[in-house]
Amino acid sequence: MPYKSASGLLSKGERAFWYPFYRAAKGKYRVFCKVRLADIVIPEKVWGRQRLFKRIGHFHVDFVLCEPRTTAPLLVVELDDRSHLRLGRKGRDQFKDKVLAAAGLPVYRVKCQSAYDVAEIAENIERLMTTTPK
Numbered sequence: 276m277p278y279k280s281a282s283g284l285l286s287k288g289e290r291a292f293w294y295p296f297y298r299a300a301k302g303k304y305r306v307f308c309k310v311r312l313a314d315i316v317i318p319e320k321v322w323g324r325q326r327l328f329k330r331i332g333h334f335h336v337d338f339v340l341c342e343p344r345t346t347a348p349l350l351v352v353e354l355d356d357r358s359h360l361r362l363g364r365k366g367r368d369q370f371k372d373k374v375l376a377a378a379g380l381p382v383y384r385v386k387c388q389s390a391y392d393v394a395e396i397a398e399n400i401e402r403l404m405t406t407t408p409k
Contacts, residue, residue, distance in 0.1 A: 307339045337353050352383045
């Protein structure tokens with residue numbers, strides 16, 4: 276078979292954010308990466324459910340903070356590099372944001388950079404977790 280193991284699950288930019296994000300979660304939450312959108316939101320309607328599922332089935336999010344015991348998703352994190360400025364990518368980002376908002380999941384959009392402040396990330400996590408209606 277023409278396959279080999281990937282050198283890592285995360286890109287260089289994602290790795291730069293992952294550890295500060297993990298530290299900011301302070302063991303209070305579970306951190307998951309590269310999660311399919313369809314694994315954290317599900318269509319409410321029974322009628323047309325398959326069509327609704329197909330609309331989200333090929334998208335993924337960069338990181339998800341979950342409740343530690345149940346793994347219920349609580350916060351989605353998207354890292355935005357320069358590619359997110361492209362028109363097509365903006366449309367996909369807006370679609371994901373709308374789906375997540377409809378599901379009551381806050382989105383924390385972070386501009387990619389070479390280093391991150393753990394305290395700032397922790398503050399943003401808590402702010403988003405306490406201001407978003409469930």
